[in-house]
Amino acid sequence: MELSAREYTVLAAAAGFCSVAGVGYLIQREYRRWRVLSAHMAQYYADFSLSPSQLMDLRNDFIEEARKGLRGEKSTCLMAPTMVDILPDGDEVGEYFALDIGGTNFRVIHVTLSMDKGEVVHVEMEDNAIPEEYFTCHGDMLFDLLASALVDFAKRHGRHSDDRPLPIGFCFSFPCTHTAIGEAVMVKLTKKFENEGMVGQDPAKGLQRALDRQKGNFKVAALINDSVGTLAGGCYVDADTKIGVILGTGTNACYAEQRSNIAALAKGRKNGREQQHPLMAINTEWGNFAAPSSPFTDIDRELDEETPNAGSHRFEKMVSGMYLGELARRAILRLAEQAQLFGPEVPPQLREPWALTSAALSKIDEDGSWLLSTTARELSETLGLPAALCTHTTCLRVKQVCHLVARRSAAVVAACLAGLLQQIDRDGAHTPMAPTTIAVDGGLFEHYQAYRAYLREYLDQMLGKQVSSLVKIVQIRDASSMGAAYLAAAIDEETQ
């Protein structure tokens, strides 16, 4: 078919119009998508970034909750007295053992403490998996497992059975009510454990009986949890340590408090240690902290509702390694659903709960690579997203979300630390302020460098540079087991 010149001109004009209109439509669509995405991101920035005054409010609310807990009033912070009123100071000398049972493994440890202050000559540790049947067996059988591992380990490390009973530290990270430094009543079993004969009993006695059955010449001297271990571990290497913090799968903090501020002790029987040991380690259980100023967003509420312990541990759910990746995944999913972050389709992998780990989140946040190739790789490796969806702009948004979630975690931790520092008069209000060390253990803090920098930055902001320069934040590796061994040494030194 031949076209006349006139028809050809009309057709060409129509085609030109259509392509201009098409391009215009595409530009308009992308512009609209960009505007919606930007509005969502602006909302995230508003929700997850905390102003100095919000942080001060949070700090004040935390102090109030902590004081209520200390007075024995209803509080979201348990503030449990640990009965640990003696802490190592680095002068302990000798060889000590400890046992540490957490989630899926238990550890036996042997330390040789040097004459030089705070020096450890030698450490040996053995991690053992807990066989499946020990999660449901009778408690005595579980203690037999721990005791025989310790006795066997000690034999291999030259500990002779004809020596006097050697005090050991026992780090037992389950809820307990402590009645003395090496004595407690177990409140409940957690994690995978369902053993009979444990709840309502004293785990230190249970282990002691098992050690006696194995003819192990040990005395369970201290029963602690991982946050107390971190405090004790910090005290051994740095006598200025006043606070121990766990930033790993979960979070918790422990600090040295004046006995006179702990109402529960006033009710209990006196044991004659009060004069000599005016301080006691308090287990804050801050993972459960909640207050009107807690920066809880819709995303936090959504995550909380889908956890088995909905309504509790809401601070932990904003802070710890178990949750940071999941919070970021939910925020990214919202961007995908409501602002087409990955285009018109939502990648189904993004809907998989817990698919984004905190380790992946930290790699994305710390991504300094050209064109964010690390972020693109994490998205395709951990979330299984097709590479074509991981464009530079998409990666940039994902990185911003991870950054916001991590910074908020560090900000709220810094606010509570500032609260604890005030509680122990180490916030600069009393001058001159003594140097103070905060000991930290846990994978989130250990493996996520940028997180450590955020925490420092927020603490500087809250305390002011001058006061903050007197506050050190140090990492204590293997704190729960090392701390238990140091504590056994401190108790031994005192009783010798």
Ligand code: ADP
């Ligand atoms: P636990 O808390 O169970 O005793 P850890 O202290 O080793 O164990 O902490 C492990 C947790 O630390 C992991 O569950 C994870 O949430 C977090 N984590 C590990 N590596 C990283 C990392 N590179 N970046 C951020 N978080 C991490």
Ligand code: MG
């Ligand atoms: Mg741990």
